[in-house]
Amino acid sequence: MFKIKSGMFLDKLMGKKIMILDIEELSFIPYILPVYNSLRSKTDKISYYISTHYPGASDLSVFEIPAEKHFSVIYNKQLSQADLFLSPHIYGTGNENTLRVHINHNQPVKYQSYMKRDFINFDVHFLTSPLHREQTENTIKNYSLENLNIRLFDIGYSKSDDLLNGKYDRKKILEDLGLDVNKKTLLYAPSWDEGLSLRSFGEEVIEELLKIENTNLIVKLHPISYCPPDGPNYEFYTGGINWIERLSKFEKHINFRHVTSGKTDPLLAAADVMITDLSSVALEFIILDRPVIYIECPEFFKRVLKETYSGFGETTEEFVKNDPKANAGRHTGIVAEDTGKLKEAVERALNNPGEFSEKRKELTAKLTYNYGRASDAASGKLIELLDLK
Secondary structure, three states, X not given: OHHHHHHHHHHHHOOOXXXXXXXXXXXXXXXXXXXXXXXXXXXXXXXXXXXXXXXXOHHHHHHOOOHHHEEEHHHHHHOOOOOEEEEOOOXXXXXXXXXXXXEOOOOOOOOOOOOHHHHOOOOEEEEOOHHHXXXXXXXXXXXXXXXXXXXXXXXXXXXXXXXHOOOOOHHHHHHHOOOOOOOXXXXXXXXXXXXXXXXXXXXXXXXXXXXXXXXXXXXXXXXXXXOOOOOOOHHHHHOOOOHHHHHHHHHHOOOEEEOOOOXXXXXXXXOOEEEEOOOOHHHHXXXXXXXXXXXXXXXXXXXXHHHHOOOOOOXXXXXXXXXXXXXXXXXXXXXXXXXXXXXXXXXXXXXXXXXXXXXXXXXXXXXXXXXXXXXXXXXXXXXXXXXOO
């Protein structure tokens, strides 16, 4: 830690502002990298450091930040030298003398409001969308936090900029995956929680989807489901299961691909129908005006929701299933009551993709700020907060 503090001291002498990029889990990279790249294109007056569970990991090389500027997240609170702490994780904790900025790593889902103890650890919240603003303002109202002067800025969802700007070509993506471009493509993209579809009956879901003729099936799990076995949160995020190994048995199917690395966005561009449970990635797909099928997960709603999200405002089963601030767009798609109903639901979506289009468009109006320009908006606001203009 002496080397980190010394490095920050020298950077200060050179007139640099110090920014900590909080990448606790490697799966947070896509939410920070676009903003970081935009910042670097605008100013050279910032010196960057990375806090993570995995200092020196090869995945972090995309930032071109030397490994000697990586350190464990356990030291975040000690580094008062930093000017700004940027985290895509509501549980991130920076030094109280540092400006702490939360840049959300997902669209609103699963709960009514943030937990007070986490929300107030940040001075600034970057909001992804009008829906996110509603959720955030609920938090402030629920806990009477109006006097804390927590600042909210309408920024957008940086991760989706390339997708919204039409960067990805469906044909090329499928060709690169070795899939038939003439077939309709299904994307199974579940969330990670205990009680949701992956851990409860994910293999059964895949088996049912593979029965549907003349389709490709891409599986892309929540990024945190690929948490490394040596990570401190491995058991919590994965249920102690190596999902790459577990799902390898399906690779014998020529129309099946389990994409375990890289961005999710190209797969969204390539898919015709998404199958999920309660993942916010559904909202990213809804913006493309394409159908989503939601798998009912009774264990999550009857048990896990109460155990895991009991402190997140007035979060209830009814609220999470029906309110757009929590339901991942469930009201705009088909709900499959069990895996035996998946084939029928998929065929219905493929045969009539416009069935819920009006509902999707109504929700889309609440799903983004600065359409396709969120990274630019975020970097501009960070420069302003650092008083670099």
